[in-house]
Amino acid sequence: MPTAALRKEESVEQAATTFAKDQLRAFVERIERLEEEKKAIADDIKDVFAEAKGNGFDVKAMRTVIRLRKQDADERREQESILETYMHALGMLA
Amino acid sequence: MPTAALRKEESVEQAATTFAKDQLRAFVERIERLEEEKKAIADDIKDVFAEAKGNGFDVKAMRTVIRLRKQDADERREQESILETYMHALGMLA
Amino acid sequence: MPTAALRKEESVEQAATTFAKDQLRAFVERIERLEEEKKAIADDIKDVFAEAKGNGFDVKAMRTVIRLRKQDADERREQESILETYMHALGMLA
Amino acid sequence: MPTAALRKEESVEQAATTFAKDQLRAFVERIERLEEEKKAIADDIKDVFAEAKGNGFDVKAMRTVIRLRKQDADERREQESILETYMHALGMLA
DNA sequence: ACTCCAATACTTTAGC
């Protein structure tokens, strides 16, 4: 993180304020940039669905397939977490 | 992506089915890859908010600011005008 | 829904405005009342968890149990919905 | 809910376990009942919003108004002040 | 335009 340049004309408080302002602006702009990227990817996804649809696939069914695959992936973590909870409840874990 | 080989043993219909299956798989995998990227960016955004919070900024206000910057001026005026009307109606303003 | 009383002193437009105002206020108050009730129930739920905890039960494990039971209930609807989607995709429905 | 009968054949430990089980079941069912009630009220709220919408009101603005009414004045001023500061810093105001 | 569903954001709660 760059230090705030303290110009002669500024009081210490003004410098602090200026610094916070710049810092805030930097955070906001970083987030906005990331959100643009995210939006671009979301648009890409839409395009792929549209292309699939153009090739005769049922988009809703595709979404279901993708969702189920993701659930399968998530489920293991989930199951492990549940198991842990139970073992803890039964005093088998710390 | 390999093309669907039309083996001697396959009927034309089987080939078509195999092709559709491969094509579907390809679409699904492209989407899954894109969703992973999207997730990564979403995580980055979270990190930035966390960092901002660690520097003393109010995350909720930051979100508001970012939302407002995204709205165009007309839309914003529109919303504010409706809100004002309602607040008036409910005696929340002058 | 009660009609808006049109007082002699009011113009038609004022009456309309007054009516809308009263109507808005009525809607808002109905919602606020419902939200209070909802809050009260949420508090009751908290109390039950606290009581269970006081009787030596593990709250997190209880939440897990409740969530799983709810999933079982939801799952049937979900499975039916998925089945429908597939049947549709395969041209077996509508 | 029946109390746990302590049958001759049961050891004290078994009885304790049975009792705990029944007690747990009772807690879980109480919570599930309460959650159903909560859900019913949430649905009622949705209905009221839908009705308001059908009468030409802007649901989003209504939600905002309700949220603001819930905040106490101090808190509201606080939030507005932070927001203003941030908007200033980003050149969105004066 | 409107409904429905998925995604996001916010709030609350549990554990450290």
Add this chain to the structure above:
DNA sequence: GCTAAAGTATTGGAGT
């Protein structure tokens, strides 16, 4: 008290 996670509410987008 703070961080991490769950649950809940709100928003936006896709399909009809």
